[in-house]
Amino acid sequence: MSFIRPAKELEMYRETQILVVGGGPAGIGAAVAAARQGKKTLLLEKRGFLGGNITACFVENCNYFLAGTGFSSEGIYAEIEKRSYETYGNDNMRQRNMHAFHSEYLKVFLDGFLQEAGADILFHSFVNEVIMDGDAIAAVVVQTKKGPMAIKADVVIDATGDADVSFAAGVPYEQGREKDGLCQPGTVSVRLAGVDAGKLLADGDRLSEIGRIFKEDYRAGRTGLPCRRQDLPFGRLTRAGQISYVNYACAYGLDPTDPGDLSRGEIECRGYDMDIYRYLKTHFEELKGIEITEIAPEIGFRDSRRIRGLYRLTIDDMESNRHFDDAICAFPRFYDMLAPDAYMDGDGKVDGKGYAGHIYEPVVDSRTFEIPYRSLLPQGVSNLLVAGRCISADHVAESGTRAISLCMMTGQAAGDAAALSLDGGQKPAGIDVKSLQNMLVAQGIHIPA
Ligand SMILES: Cc1cc2nc3c(=O)[nH]c(=O)nc-3n(C[C@H](O)[C@H](O)[C@H](O)COP(=O)(O)OP(=O)(O)OC[C@H]3O[C@@H](n4cnc5c(N)ncnc54)[C@H](O)[C@@H]3O)c2cc1C
The missing domain is CATH 3.30.70 (Alpha-Beta Plaits)
Known part of the structure; x- marks a missing residue:
C-alpha cells in the first residue's frame, strides 16, 4: 500500500547565497570558508549544536594518527585546534592524545567561530527534501516544528555525512562495501x-x-x-x-x-x-x-551513502598517490576500517586492491594521497557541492577520506568553490580550478604542484 501526498505551497522562509546543510566538520569548513569570502551563508543543522561526530559522538581525538609523524593539521581545522586551546586550555593528561578536543567546550567555541566568520546558523532544521528547477536545486525544504519551510539558495553544499540533500535531489550514490552494501558499525x-x-x-x-x-x-x-x-x-x-x-x-x-x-x-x-x-x-x-x-x-x-561524482576516488588512486590536476588537498596516507561484518579477518592491510575484514594502516613516512575537486561535484545536479565523508569514493578509500580534519578540508574547498562560482557567474563545475587552488594554498592548505 502507498499514499499520495497532496501538493502544498511553501512560503520562502529564508534566502541566501550559499546554503550549507550539516554542521559537522565538513559543514563547519564549508560555512566558514564561504562566509569569509563575503557571501551570505546559512548553515542548517538538525541538532542543537555544531561539531557533528566530534560533539555528538564524542570523537574528540580526531587527529591522533598524526602524532609523532611529520604531518600537522592544516587550514580551518588547524585554526580551530589552536584557538580552542587558547580559549579553553587543555586539561588532558594523556600524552598519546594530547591534541583531542574537549567536545563540550568545542560546542561553545564553534557557535562563536561561525558567527565571527559571518555565517548564520539555524539549528533544529532537518533537510530531506528539495524542490528542483531543471537540473538545479531551487529550494531546500527544512522540516521544523512549524512544518516544512523552503529556503532558497544559489549554491547548496551537502555536508550531512549521509548525503541527504544529494539523495533528495536524485544524485546517484552507493552505500557500504561493494560486495554486500554493509557499512562499518x-x-x-x-x-x-x-x-x-x-x-x-x-x-x-x-x-x-x-x-x-x-x-x-x-x-x-x-x-x-x-x-x-x-x-x-x-x-x-x-x-x-x-x-x-x-x-x-x-x-x-x-x-x-x-x-x-x-x-x-x-x-x-x-x-x-x-x-x-x-x-x-x-x-x-x-x-x-x-x-x-x-x-x-x-x-x-563512520560511513553511509557516498555520492557518485564527476570523479570516483579509488583505493588504487590513493595507494599510488595519483596526482590530480584539480587536487584540492593532499592528506597523509591513513586507513581505518572497522570490519563491517564484525570479524577481524585479514591482517589489517589494504594490499592495494580491496580488503578482508578490518584495515588499520597508520601513517608511514611521507606518503600522502590527493583528492580531486571533481569528487565533490555530484552527477546530475548543477548547483550542488558535496563535502565530508559522503564525497565520491569507493568504500575502502572512504576509510581514509573520512578523517575528520580531511572532511573539514573538503568542506573548506567546497565553501571556497561555491564563492568562486558566484563571483564568476558559473556553476561549481565550471569554475577556474587554478583560482580555487590558489585560494586554498593562501588559506594554509598544502596542494602538491
Ligand atoms: C565512533 C566513531 C569514532 C571515530 N573516530 C575517528 C577518529 O578517531 N578520527 C577521525 O578522523 N575520524 C573518526 N571517525 C570518523 C569521523 O567522525 C567522520 O568521518 C566525520 O565526523 C565526518 O564528518 P562529516 O562532517 O562528513 O559528517 P558528520 O560528522 O556526521 O556531520 C554531519 C552533520 O550533519 C548533520 N546532519 C545530518 N543529516 C542532516 C540533515 N538531513 N539535515 C540537517 N543536518 C543534518 C548532523 O547532525 C551532523 O552535525 C569516527 C567516527 C565514529 C562514529
Whole structure:
C-alpha cells in the first residue's frame, strides 16, 4: 500500500547565497570558508549544536594518527585546534592524545567561530527534501516544528555525512562495501567519571594497558560480553577524574539511513555501554569508583551513502598517490576500517586492491594521497557541492577520506568553490580550478604542484 501526498505551497522562509546543510566538520569548513569570502551563508543543522561526530559522538581525538609523524593539521581545522586551546586550555593528561578536543567546550567555541566568520546558523532544521528547477536545486525544504519551510539558495553544499540533500535531489550514490552494501558499525560512546588520573598514569599509560588486557580477554572468550568489538579506545583523561569517552559499543549490519536500524543500534549500543562500564568497574582496581556521566546523545557512523561524482576516488588512486590536476588537498596516507561484518579477518592491510575484514594502516613516512575537486561535484545536479565523508569514493578509500580534519578540508574547498562560482557567474563545475587552488594554498592548505 502507498499514499499520495497532496501538493502544498511553501512560503520562502529564508534566502541566501550559499546554503550549507550539516554542521559537522565538513559543514563547519564549508560555512566558514564561504562566509569569509563575503557571501551570505546559512548553515542548517538538525541538532542543537555544531561539531557533528566530534560533539555528538564524542570523537574528540580526531587527529591522533598524526602524532609523532611529520604531518600537522592544516587550514580551518588547524585554526580551530589552536584557538580552542587558547580559549579553553587543555586539561588532558594523556600524552598519546594530547591534541583531542574537549567536545563540550568545542560546542561553545564553534557557535562563536561561525558567527565571527559571518555565517548564520539555524539549528533544529532537518533537510530531506528539495524542490528542483531543471537540473538545479531551487529550494531546500527544512522540516521544523512549524512544518516544512523552503529556503532558497544559489549554491547548496551537502555536508550531512549521509548525503541527504544529494539523495533528495536524485544524485546517484552507493552505500557500504561493494560486495554486500554493509557499512562499518554504528557506535554509541560512553563518558565516565570517578577515576584517579594520577594513579592511572603513575607507571605509563595504564588505559592503553587496560585496552590490551581487554582484547586478550575477548579473544580468549573470557569477557562474556555480547558486543563483537575487540578494541577499547579511550579518550581524554582529565585531572577532574574523567575518561571523556570509551569508544566500544558497536552495532553491526545497520543501514545508517533507516530509522528502524538506527533504533536497534541505539538500544543495542546503550546495553553494550552498560556492559563495558561494569566490566571496567569490576576488573580494574583503578576504575572501581567510576560512574557513567553521559551516553553519547546519538549513534555515530563512520560511513553511509557516498555520492557518485564527476570523479570516483579509488583505493588504487590513493595507494599510488595519483596526482590530480584539480587536487584540492593532499592528506597523509591513513586507513581505518572497522570490519563491517564484525570479524577481524585479514591482517589489517589494504594490499592495494580491496580488503578482508578490518584495515588499520597508520601513517608511514611521507606518503600522502590527493583528492580531486571533481569528487565533490555530484552527477546530475548543477548547483550542488558535496563535502565530508559522503564525497565520491569507493568504500575502502572512504576509510581514509573520512578523517575528520580531511572532511573539514573538503568542506573548506567546497565553501571556497561555491564563492568562486558566484563571483564568476558559473556553476561549481565550471569554475577556474587554478583560482580555487590558489585560494586554498593562501588559506594554509598544502596542494602538491
Ligand atoms: C565512533 C566513531 C569514532 C571515530 N573516530 C575517528 C577518529 O578517531 N578520527 C577521525 O578522523 N575520524 C573518526 N571517525 C570518523 C569521523 O567522525 C567522520 O568521518 C566525520 O565526523 C565526518 O564528518 P562529516 O562532517 O562528513 O559528517 P558528520 O560528522 O556526521 O556531520 C554531519 C552533520 O550533519 C548533520 N546532519 C545530518 N543529516 C542532516 C540533515 N538531513 N539535515 C540537517 N543536518 C543534518 C548532523 O547532525 C551532523 O552535525 C569516527 C567516527 C565514529 C562514529
